[in-house]
Amino acid sequence: MKRRDAGVAATKTRLSKSKFVDGVICPRRLYFQIHSPQLAAAGDEATQAMFDQGAEIGILATRAFPGGVRVEEGYEDIPGALERTSGLVKDGAVPAVFEAAFEYDGVLVFVDVLERCSKGRWRLVEVKSSTSVKDHHRPDVAIQKYVLDGCGVPLAAASLMHVNGEYVYDGVRYDPRRLFSIEDLTPEVRKLARDIPGTLAGQRRMLARKAPPDVAPDSQCLEPFLCPFYAVCNEEKPADWVGHIPHLGRRKLDALERKGIRSIPDLPAGFPLSARQARAVAAVKKRKPVFDKGLKRALAELTYPLYFMDFETCSAALPPFAGMKPYQHLPFQWSVHVRRSPKAALEHHDFLAPPHGDPRKDFLEALLDVLGRGASSKGSIVVYNASFETARLKDLARWVPGYKGVVERITARLWDLLKVMREHVYHPGFQGSFSLKAVLPALVPGMGYDGMAIAEGGQASLEYLNIVSGRYSPSKTGRVVRALREYCKKDTLALDKLLRVLEERAAV
Ligand code: SF4
CATH class of the missing domain: 3.30.420.10 (Ribonuclease H-like superfamily/Ribonuclease H)
Known part of the structure; x- marks a missing residue:
């Protein structure tokens, strides 16, 4: 289903929900995704295995919604997917729609499960293969709610369905009702969805610039997964880099870098170190291994x-x-x-x-x-x-x-x-x-x-x-x-x- 709001310019960059979430995690990553995708590291076998597993889990999750119908057209046929979704939503005999496609305000989303509830309302269910709700799942569900609201689809709830880590397999068949847990994110997602017009406008302004935004590399480069542009932003560190001191911690590292101290031999005298850290510093300064007496x-x-x-x-x-x-x-x-x-x-x-x-x-x-x-x-x-x-x-x-x-x-x-x-x-x-x-x-x-x-x-x-x-x-x-x-x-x-x-x- 698609609804065009009056303010959407025909030239507006179409964003998918995953690109929107990328932009929330790191605007620089979104910029590269749109303008310089060739800089991304090639996906390795582990990444592919993760996607394959996600797809398998997604299919199994739909078994918890018997009678549901999948929209088979995907990214390859977006107009077809939007039209097919519209037909299934109108068909009161369909209890749930899988991979339902919606577009609003230049954002395209495929909803994993859209379950028909009473009084013409729907439950949006995003399926994840994790065993709990993660921080980046919330904007993922919020952008879907924003698009569905914009398309005039009344939602009774917005939820996240994840793998139940306590499920014990009986060795015969997977029971989707017990294998998955569904958490209702409606109240928190409702709040987040209010900020989405501003976030989207900010992302589009950023994308219209000639250069990527400056974002300091930090935990977002590694979590929730390794950023495909990691090598672009993270230079190789010298062997005597202070960040190589074991368990130094972000706060101390930032404090040292603010003072321009990047190399272990430049550490100020009296800098607080644990025994393990002191051993590491001594080894780097002496340029040879240190074996202590307790060995x-x-x-x-x-x-x-x-x-x-x-x-x-x-x-x-x-x-x-x-x-x-x-x-x-x-x-x-x-x-x-x-x-x-x-x-x-x-x-x-x-x-x-x-x-x-x-x-x-x-x-x-x-x-x-x-x-x-x-x-x-x-x-x-x-x-x-x-x-x-x-x-x-x-x-x-x-x-x-x-x-x-x-x-x-x-x-x-x-x-x-x-x-x-x-x-x-x-x-x-x-x-x-x-x-x-x-x-x-x-x-x-x-x-x-x-x-x-x-x-x-x-x-x-x-x-x-x-x-x-x-x-x-x-x-x-x-x-x-x-x-x-x-x-x-x-x-x-x-x-x-x-x-x-x-x-x-x-x-x-
Ligand atoms: S490597 Fe880090 S800073 Fe660079 S785009 Fe990725 S997440 Fe952003």
């Missing part, structure tokens, strides 16, 4: 044999197996290197779930075969970020009956190399990050992830899901399986190499 004590906790362990997981809005909740991690792969004594050669073991069936019990069984399952099993299990592996092991014990005791014993043997790194070590090459990908090449020169077919956990997760979905040919599947095994193996080999570096330093 030796931390390493003394280790008992042989040493197991170096890493899990890979994937997660999705739609839980794949019984007992799982939306976005809960499904462990699908592990790698373990074993050092039985200080001088023994490393052994390697791994597990990668087959593409079909529930892998949880097999994952756990194969792991226990290596780590030992009895009360007398011993040896430290070295991981990088123990909270992650602990949470996955707890999930497995909940899902697979009969493993609670043995999982508790395994969890008690975890030894967190990340914690030790954070508390006792800093290398200037970390550049503020203690991630394995930052720490490894700094402390073990020549050993990194460059050139690997799979080089980080998010990619491993996507590739595994690609295999499971049958998207790959058998030969491509074989290559990806090898790449997954190489990647996870590298992670646990890295743990051994890093520990050796720390052991050598502690022995000095």
